[in-house]
Amino acid sequence: MTKRKFIQLNRKWHRYLGAILGIQFLLWTLGGLYFSWTNIDEIRGDNLKQPKIALDVSSDVVSPSTFLNAQFTSKDSIKSLELTSILEKPVYRVVYKSNDGTKVRLYDGKTGKQRLPLNEKEAVQIAHEGLKVSANPTSVEYLTETGKHHEYRGRPLPAYAITFAKPANTTIYVSAEHGNIQTFRSNKWRVFDFLWMLHTMDYEGRDDFNNLLLRAFALFGLFTIFSGFSLFIITSKTVQKNRFSKKSKEMGK
Template sequence: MAKSKHYYIRKSHRYLGLLLGIQFLFWTIGGLYFSWSNMDDVHGDFQKKAEPLLSGNLQLVSPSVALDNIRKIHQADSFAAVQLIQILGKPVYQVKGRHMVHEHEGHTNRAAYTTYLADATTGQLRPALSREEAIAVASSRFNGTPAVKSVEYLTSTHSHHEYRESPLPAYAVTFEHPSATTVYVATDLGTVQKFRNNKWRAFDFLWMLHTMDYQGRDNFGNLLLRAFSILGLITVVSGFLLWGISTSLFKKRKKIAKRALV
């Protein structure tokens, strides 16, 4: 006896529902967390202390003095940006320089960028932040006075690290705080780059489940997400078809039953 369309649609709907049910649950949980979360808390804005401003009475040298000193020591052939920042209350020029890197034979040369720090009152270059300076910078930007729990020096990160795709090297300074906040300070830039706390980590994990990007977490066009989106649409459509066919069969059986009673 040939099986009806109703049978095949019902089977397809059942197994698709089983396959997609867990992912639909992840999407729902993630959506609830995203919509009910205060993004200021997720970003750690309540933990960030405003960066102090430099005095207007500072006697600064021209940035050209710092650029000349960079050219004397390094091979920078051009400069992309010069910015005045402060490191622990002292004015510093943050200079982004460019130099050409010579590749092996058969490869074209490529441009590489390096950030230099120079004392803005003398123009003399200064080294990247030390461990102690990085801790002091992180503490100066953290709202409150929590103790430092741990310090880690990062020279590389993987695709799931909470500091992924951010300037390196950097110090990760974690504080004794209920939020388990870690402040990331880029040593070459001399500035705080990221605040990461437990709410952000939960958001990031659920975001990975939401996007189904288990490599880098932020690719909304990955094949797995596209496939599940299409399968989800098929599941919904098969549900409507199943409802329509079931309703039609029920009406037919009801008519047959009425005729049998006549």
């Protein structure tokens, strides 16, 4: 391949790849600006979260063996056992694995009796308790399934989505079976999540940073950069002039 044809081909690839990659580089830059210029605590909703009150265990609570021995078999594998509180009452939360997968049970801390999952009224109360500011709920939705792009994806179901008006302007997700707040979601988080999807280029699930599309664009980016360097070196008058001067001196010797 002659030098002229190489330059023409290099310029063609550089131009088209630059146009395609330029759009993605712009999206990466916009996302980076938003990530660096926003407060991550506000995006996560930490500024709206009421600090959890420490559990008062001055009154007696039953031993976990009260319900563990009676309601679990050798086929059940206990993953975690936690003494917590639900609406100011002590509750044991047991996460275990059985033949049907991972499950959760709640037990009354004083009686050892199994507690039913949260109802809507209890979920709204818990959401109110976890909210630092005073706001009224505008809607309550009971979720039994979510898609890959849902803002509550990958978290325990079923759950209640309780949306609050200003000044909160946020949706609090409360797990029915875990009996606790799982996460806060606001418009700032939704913008963050959308830009994060564009940043990772995972248009299927949004959270995979090792997808093939991202890897391909990274390689194309390197190719575009190196092709630009090679074009600069080959077509630069200064570089060519220096090479010509060096050759002339070598021939003069």
